[in-house]
Amino acid sequence: MKISSIRNDFPVFEKNKNLTYLDSAATALKPKQVIDSVVQYYSEYPSNVFRGLYPLSQRATEAYEKAREKVAQFIHAHSPSEIIFTRGTTESINFIAYAWGRLNIHSNDEIVTTIMEHHSNFVPWQELVRENGAVLKVIDIDDSNKDSLFRIEKTVFSKITTNKTKLVAITHVSNVLGTINPIKEIIAGVKRINPHCLVLVDGAQAVPHMSVDVQDLGCDFYVFSGHKMMGPTGIGVLWIRKELLEIIPPFHFGGSMIEKVTLEESRYAPPPQKFEAGTPHISGAIGLGAAIDYMNTIGVTNIQKHEMALTEYTLKRLNDFGSITMYCPQIVRHRGGVLSFNLYDSENHLIHPHDVGDVLGLENICVRAGHHCAMPLATRLGIPASVRVSLHIYNDKKDIDRLIEGLEKVRKIFK
């Protein structure tokens, strides 16, 4: 696999010479195949789905539903009707919190989550327990030894889950630490204690980088965003296990989601339509389908292998750089391509991540600096913020070498 030829698929590199893009955990770059699919929809068949009897609308409906099938196959869902298109991970989680959580989680019930969650998988639950008097239990990261550092201990969920636990909400891959959580084992442990407890998995940082099988994991909800997997912004996925599709009420009400409306009452369409009120993000879904095609052409295993090798190289270069504190597991098979760290000056004072990001930005090296929407984790680590580097298929060793050169400049300025 030649990364240079993969880079040719990304028009952004033509428009921005010397671009080193290391912020794919925020959003991934888009290949021309995805961009073209969106342009094609808007220029060749820009009509609404489900309603038109004319060919353009039929073509749009087919493309939209084809995208749903592609998503279903990609995450090994039982059927396309389990795939609900949303605006993204955040909306998918809020969907469950509002449509299911508010009806099923009551005072004194428990929700279990972890300290490594993105705010999108934390604040909706915090808000829910504030409203209804349920209890939010937050599992800490395990840093008892160097190998376990920044992981969630597998058995801790079984210890914390009780018969009052209604939901476990956990991330598949941390957007700060890069840790891959042992989701399958965690879920098995939770279900052994309480088979009625539902499990929501935030797959925003997993689906773009590794093969995911929602049935094998044993979860009940799996959520992710299109834009982090090289698809358009504004489109995301909520997967609901088929047994729950009838039980969960709609989140939004209006057009497209009904079967029959009278003055007295409305009857809803079968899933997934009952969950998708209003005109959906048609071009977004089509673009997401194209992104999945693109990933399949390269091969998800190849993507993961490439990122693992590059992660290993990045870890080595950063460790060799010195005066650096890393907030991530060092063992590559336990992690994805997200690396967070901080730099220190010669007097061992923190060089503020914002300053690091700013100096790198002047060199057209794009990294993230901040709390990465995981403030409880930053507080737990005892830092105001960190620098984050995140990798994707279009990155190569040259990007990492440029990063290290950039960090040398930072060190020179803040000596």
Next chain:
Amino acid sequence: MDDLYREIILDHYKHPHNAGEISHPSCSAEKVNPLCGDEIRMDIVINNDKVTAIKFSGQGCAISIASASLLTEYSMGKKIKDLLRFSKDDIVDLLGSELTPARLKCALLSLEVIHTALKNYETKKT
């Protein structure tokens, strides 16, 4: 390589002026920049509508600390009404360099804190 990290800014960052707290200030305020978690607190003593003492505390990047240092220095002896008129452009002048929108937020944090403190003081007075 870049205007933003000129000696003067780095100097104010590493050795900030007026860092600390005042035990009985006439007014105080603090704010957080949600983007990066920077926190700045200002304690101000006012006599005859003029700032006679001012100190800042908190944590932040080079731009926010340097701007707090430069701004507290500038504020000494100034009238409340003049400081309330001090604007975004004046901060840029004070720092002596152009700022990207993200960095402008860092630079403006301490000015916002001073304005909040002074407005609190004026409300209390009336």
